[in-house]
Ligand SMILES: Nc1ncnc2c1ncn2[C@@H]1O[C@H](COP(=O)(O)OP(=O)(O)OP(=O)(O)O)[C@@H](O)[C@H]1O
């Protein structure tokens with residue numbers, strides 16, 4: 001045995017010490033990043049809150065429960081915009097979820113490889129279109145179509161009364177759906193593609209059809225990931241400003257119909273911030289921003305709860 | 319280097335049927351003629367002619383890549399689910415032409431069950447729902463029927479005693495060996511005529527493996543079994559018939575010879591078979 005073996009032990013010790021050092025440094029750096037993210041979040045929240053405080057104090061609980069927004073009389077109630085935000089996002093998701101999951105399953109399970117590759121690329125391209133383009137398109141192209149063709153045919157719906165306009169809740173919701181659709185499709189398709197062949201063949205081997213395979217092997221395996229994709233889309237829908245501002249109608253009232261013009265929290269801020277000269281007006285807009293942040297956090301927490309309960313339960317899905 | 323003495327593979331009393339069968343080979347459950355499989359332009363298997371005797375265990379052996387899995391999957395039309403795969407030649411289940419155009423492959427797969435290399439229970443389903451999943455897929459909803467089928471399938475898979483009190487728990491809580499027996503129970507619940515098994519014990523420890531081998535000997539009374547295995551001892555221990563496949567430089571996967579296991583292991587007709595079963599190649 002040569003001396004190499006004797007020093008080997010020491011070398012190895014030195015090596016592991018190096019590794020530990022590297023390990024620790026790496027961990028510190030990651031910790032730093034984590035703390036940084038937290039600090040930014042808290043800083044944004046705190047400054048918003050401080051700036052919004054005068055308006056909160058001025059309006060009291062009425063800021064959250066009031067339905068009137070009248071800066072010239074210094075009356076600030078956020079309900080119209082909370083409603084506008086939640087309704088447009090709900091419409092957007094109600095359309096985007098079934099269409100998106102359906103399209104993703106088609107691409108992953110039914111379409112021939114070449115078609116699914118080409119369509120998949122198109123979907124990813126859609127995700128890269130800037131929101132101002134969607135807004136313009138919605139305003140110039142979809143708006144007239146909605147006013148003249150679609151909305152007159154919806155009057156049989158329970159909440160679709162009123163004069164058809166080239167703007168409104170429904171149009172904003174549809175634009176949001178178009179915008180979140182690519183995310184939902186792309187994520188769901190990738191999740192479905194990642195389901196292992198063994199799971200699929202478990203169903204095929206028992207005499208299952210392709211649709212049964214999708215229902216039994218694919219959907220249960222990807223559902224938590226799909227909820228995640230939907231939450232991502234919801235985050236985008238809640239905060240989307242530019243596109244919605246084009247097509248929402250910018251009317252500061254609680255919408256009384258699916259096709260009525262309205263205002264979302266984000267579009268309100270974008271519309272009014274530059275001319276917020278009335279008393280408390282700018283502060284009230286920052287208050288709206290605080291509410292939007294709170295709603296986003298609540299929605300995320302609810303979604304997480306949903307993911308958690310969905311992944312926990314053992315369910316009869318056959 | 320010498321191979322293991324062949325006789326030691328056999329427990330002398332393990333298969334009393336073997337000697338008698340030299341005269342009377344049972345009617346085939348599956349008949350295969352001129353079978354080949356192509357993936358895209360690449361031929362993976364060709365010219366297989368073979369009968370799989372009813373109520374017996376047939377082992378498919380051969381070196382890696384010789385087409386055992388490919389052959390097995392062509393029997394229940396599982397290749398239909400792989401883009402680009404094409405099956406040539408004919409497969410008959412009894413009198414039924416498995417690849418006839420009017421045949422629905424899902425019906426074939428309900429009659430020819432399959433157990434895979436890795437246990438693949440449905441991870442989100444309970445033990446009970448896993449066992450009855452095949453019946454549900456085939457449209458059976460009556461609780462009483464499902465319950466009976468679940469119990470008898472789990473009994474057959476030697477799993478009933480250990481899981482009957484926790485049928486509603488997740489299948490993923492079971493050990494690997496139990497999961498594989500659950501997959502066997504799941505396949506049996508549909509009451510198939512034939513059970514295909516692709517290296518069903520390769521992911522299991524020796525004890526779980528031996529339990530499954532014992533199980534197979536009991537099961538073959540109710541279902542014809544075709545099993546792929548890399549383990550010569552396993553082929554010798556569990557199978558009645560044995561088929562040796564091979565792939566060579568100038569020839570894609572093909573059948574070299576088949577016959578009674580006893581004969582394949584003791585006096586094979588082809589020297590390549592002898593080399594393989596005694597461990598000199600592959
Ligand atoms: N889906 C597929 N696409 C293309 N080629 C394939 C496919 N499946 C199998 N093959 C090819 O077919 C040949 C036989 O493969 P097969 O899986 O049947 O071998 P095997 O005998 O089961 O091997 P192993 O013992 O390693 O499981 C191999 O050359 C393999 O590369």
Ligand SMILES: [Mg+2]
Nearest residue numbers: 386387388516
């Ligand atoms: Mg194989």
